[in-house]
Ligand SMILES: Cc1cc2nc3c(=O)[nH]c(=O)nc-3n(C[C@H](O)[C@H](O)[C@H](O)COP(=O)(O)O)c2cc1C
């Protein structure tokens with residue numbers, strides 16, 4: 001269970017440089033890809049079963065095959081390196097430590113899609129990553145992996161890094177495209193999907209950093225080889241960024257299908273909960289996915305061991321399951337307060353709502369306000385159902401899924417930890433007094 | 445006379461070439477980063493000059509500058525300390541730390557020290573949740589991870605020396 005695709009050479013000194021990356025097999029996929037037709041490259045990606053690693057898990061090869069190739073407009077590949085989902089820090093890790101993995105992936109993927117210009121949209125806060133990527137791209141041009149007639153293939157590609165300005169919503173792919181065009185990050189109505197109407201109204205594919213970085217291995221080893229890793233429709237490996245109350249926070253590459261229990265308790269991964277504390281809950285795929293209590297994250301409602309895979313984590317639907325999401329794995333021990341944590345997340349979504357859709361703009365504010373009063377000892381019993389009601393009225397009623405991202409944590413926390421909300425309301429002193437009241441710092 | 449230096453203007457013009465013809469507006473966010481790095485913040489005059497360079501209306505620049513959290517449309521200190529206030533960082537002590545920072549700097553979040561050296565801001569998850577609490581210091585945006593009170597004291601001392 002320790003197959004490594006992305007992080008195989010992570011500990012090699014100098015793997016961030018072009019020379020060392022190349023001496024460990026880097027950029028080999030270019031020659032192989034150029035000996036195939038673009039459609040054959042897409043076919044391998046389809047065969048691999050690779051699914052989008054940005055959160056939604058959409059099959060990558062299928063997304064590529066939707067790209068409108070009938071028009072004579074230019075086509076674009078845009079890499080989503082906006083990584084801002086709380087709990088998620090895998091893309092930054094990858095770009096910072098092995099920048100050429102993404103660049104190699106961008107070249108092969110752009111070739112498959114017929115893109116002549118591609119962009120990597122990096123969130124602006126990661127200026128250090130932007131500097132690393134720009135230097136690495138310069139080296140790749142110098143080595144002839146980018147620019148005109150790459151390795152004598154007749155294929156030419158320009159690759160640019162584009163900084164964001166600080167906005168979680170720009171991780172949503174159509175908001176990202178708006179932002180790349182120099183606008184506010186307001187998501188677009190879909191359809192039309194980016195495959196038809198994307199950047200500058202041209203056919204565009206938007207993929208996550210990790211998704212694109214997986215492509216060279218697939219081309220080198222074949223789609224079937226990739227599909228033989230993992231479990232069922234969750235093929236390959238996944239980067240999981242683990243944080244919270246664990247002994248070994250960090251980024252781990254796991255083979256999909258690893259048991260959640262092993263991931264949390266094995267010394268190879270999270271290394272268990274510190275100070276002999278008990279596991280209370282886990283948010284398994286970034287702040288937007290439903291929170292699960294310890295018993296349900298370790299075992300499904302049917303009593304089967306829960307596995308780190310798209311299917312197993314969502315087993316039980318929203319009643320008793322969650323999602324693999326972005327791979328942001330946040331662990332809570334018995335001392336953590338679910339209400340306070342939820343209030344913090346609700347504040348986040350309210351702050352990050354772009355304001356286009358009333359249900360999200362207003363609803364996230366109401367949820368934050370109600371949670372704030374519960375957390376501060378002024379809650380009413382009716383507030384609990386009020387929260388559920390507001391969450392329901394956001395879900396499915398907005399242009400983009402930020403609405404759901406804000407609603408699901410609320411709905412799931414109340415579903416699984418209702419007693420804790422009631423306790424806050426009935427007996428505020430027992431719970432809330434333990435917490436610091438520095439919320440002025442958090443509210444601004 | 446422009447307030448943006450000829451260097452910055454040159455860099456903005458270079459960046460325009462990354463985007464197709466007629467799509468110069470794409471250079472807006474990168475251009476605002478450059479203008480802010482030079483000016484320390486975004487005075488209206490700087491935004492107007494960016495508009496002119498990109499052949500767009502000033503209002504198009506204002507609406508973008510006010511949407512994104514990284515842009516300072518009011519004057520800030522020489523250094524901006526931006527500390528993460530999102531869930532995972534709070535679970536490892538960010539709230540207490542923010543309170544300490546306010547006491548240490550004798551300002552509230554959003555304010556600037558009297559000598560104009562440091563502005564304290566809170567930001568959302570910086571994608572460093574495994575090494576929280578985390579902050580970054582503008583204008584270079586270097587990440588500082590696993591911040592403790594002692595580390596913070598040292599950072600402030602360093603900024604005082606650097607900023608002289
Ligand atoms: C509010 C919101 C934020 C998102 N943030 C990110 C992000 O930071 N990175 C990312 O890759 N995808 C993010 N996504 C998902 C993208 O919209 C899109 O599905 C993804 O980039 C597609 O790439 P993939 O198929 O390779 O996963 C976000 C979605 C939403 C609704």
Ligand code: FES
Nearest residue numbers: 528533570572573
């Ligand atoms: S929560 Fe602070 S870096 Fe993610």
